[in-house]
Amino acid sequence: xxxxxxxxxxxxxxxxxxxxxxxxxxxxxxxxxxxxxxxxxxxxxxxxxxxxxxxxxxxxxxxxxxxxxxxxxxxxxxxxxxxxxxxxxxxxxxxxxxxxxxxxxxxxxxxxxxxxxxxxxxxxxxxxxxxxxxxxxxxxxxxxxxxxxxxxxxxxxxxxxxxxxxxxx
Numbered sequence: 001x002x003x004x005x006x007x008x009x010x011x012x013x014x015x016x017x018x019x020x021x022x023x024x025x026x027x028x029x030x031x032x033x034x035x036x037x038x039x040x041x042x043x044x045x046x047x048x049x050x051x052x053x054x055x056x057x058x059x060x061x062x063x064x065x066x067x068x069x070x071x072x073x074x075x076x077x078x079x080x081x082x083x084x085x086x087x088x089x090x091x092x093x094x095x096x097x098x099x100x101x102x103x104x105x106x107x108x109x110x111x112x113x114x115x116x117x118x119x120x121x122x123x124x125x126x127x128x129x130x131x132x133x134x135x136x137x138x139x140x141x142x143x144x145x146x147x148x149x150x151x152x153x154x155x156x157x158x159x160x161x162x163x164x165x166x167x168x169x
Contacts (some may be wrong), residue, residue: 015165017152020159022121026140032057033109038096038116038124039065039088043141045074048115051139052081058114062102063088063096093120093127100169101131111135117143119151122161131169 010065035057037048045062049070052060060083062074076086084103088095100112111134116124118140125138142149 013156015023017156020121020122021152021155022148022160024118024140025121025125026118027113027137029056030111030137032111032113032135032137033107034059034061034103034112036112036114037063038093038120039063039091039141040120041056041117041141042068042070043143044115044117045070047139047141049074049079049081051113051115058082059084061086061100062144063099065091072091082139093124094166094169097128100105100128101169103134104134109134111137113137113139115139115141116140117151119143119148120157123155123162126159127162130167 001164029051035048035051036042037060048060048062051057051145060074060081062071062083062085064071064075064085064087074083077083086099086103088099100114103109104112110133114124114136116138121138121140125136128136
């Protein structure tokens with residue numbers, strides 16, 4: 001009986017995790033006041049740059065995370081586009097959501113496109129919505145598929161925490 005219950009709980013979690021973190025929940029990019037790239041994966045920043053260069057927004061906002069060469073070039077002004085680089089406090093998606101709220105209020109933004117990893121779109125959207133109430137499109141980037149089990153586990157734990165304990169902006 002106990003084994004069946006454990007197997008049932010694991011199966012239910014697996015189905016929910018696939019639905020939340022593997023199935024795509026992202027949007028198509030559109031005209032925005034800014035493209036915001038969340039810290040995390042180095043695969044995100046090139047997508048944000050491409051969106052700004054394609055004319056979706058006049059401004060790129062980079063949440064610093066990895067101090068990779070491309071991030072250093074963008075934040076030092078060596079990439080020819082308008083960019084703001086920020087250090088979120090706390091250094092988390094919640095801190096980034098608060099920084100988005102501050103920037104949007106200060107600059108009068110009505111619509112933003114946020115770039116993050118595909119597995120992170122569902123939770124990031126929820127956290128940003130708690131702080132920012134303008135138009136929001138989430139753009140998901142690829143991630144290494146072999147890491148999906150880890151992402152599903154960590155995102156599940158973080159989502160559970162933020163749905164039950166840490167519910168504020």
